Amino acid sequence: MSLLNLKDKGINLQQNIPLSRYTFTKTGGCAEYLAFPKNLDELKLLVETANKDEQPITVIGNASNLIIRDGGIDGLVIILTDMKSIKVEGNEVTADAGAKIIDTSFTAAKAGLSGMEFAAGIPGSIGGAVFMNAGAYGGETQEVVKSVKVLTRDLEIKTYSNEDMEFSYRHSKVQETGDIVVEATFALKPGNKLEILDHMNYLNALRRYKQPLEYPSCGSVFKRPKGHFVGPMIIKAGLQGKQIGGAQDSMKHAGFIVNKGGATATDYLDLIHYIQKVIKEKYDIDLHTEVRIIGKE
The missing domain is CATH 3.30.465.10 (Uridine Diphospho-n-acetylenolpyruvylglucosamine Reductase; domain 3)
Structure with missing residues (x-):
């Protein structure tokens, strides 16, 4: 059985779908095959069939802390958001x-x-x-x-x-x-x-105040280096507001990179690499990404 035959079994399976529809950055290339299993049985069938077809498998959740490169993803991409009990x-x-x-x-x-x-x-x-x-x-x-x-x-x-x-x-x-x-x-x-609930509402108010929720983003981009805070370090290096293409280091929270409009995944990655390069040159600190980066160039 090939992946395409799984449509006959009621599985939501699509071809060549832009993953920018699902990522929080609103960027990313196409999935060769994209499936939304509704339960464990459908997930098992998808994995079993992809294994038999020798198709690589990539699993994605809510795609909030994720950058998918502009070349997209070969094989089967599984998004699990329909399994939500x-x-x-x-x-x-x-x-x-x-x-x-x-x-x-x-x-x-x-x-x-x-x-x-x-x-x-x-x-x-x-x-x-x-x-x-x-x-x-x-x-x-x-x-x-x-x-x-x-x-x-x-x-x-x-x-x-x-x-x-x-x-x-x-x-x-x-x-x-x-x-x-x-x-x-x-x-x-x-x-x-x-x-x-009161404490949770307080944290969410703090989040709205501090984070650039008005723009698409992938959340906090970099892991915190031991003994340092990323945002202040980026500000001190003069990088806050730096923009490449449609991707900008946020003016509201320097640890975030936002899509100001029309950004590509390549814009995001170019800006990430630029920030890493400058921070390394100025402070001899290696910034490692917290955001997961997957897909083809």
């Missing part, structure tokens, strides 16, 4: 990989569960948050993950504990293994619902 049982919340971490954090809050407040404004998916160990405002995904269910590229279902995931700053084990995050369970603590 969220369940609360006792002090635990279990969410599908495609569920938004914002929705998951607010579901927890409305159930009077504390621990995910830091994620109230993170625009990524659960799968992406686990993959990247996403964090904000002093909290990280690893602090609340109890277990992660994955589908291996060999179609095996595995459940990893928090320790198994080998979390570190913006890193998890699945970045190396290629396992596809299917679901995550979060262990939380009972709290006062109104206080939890």
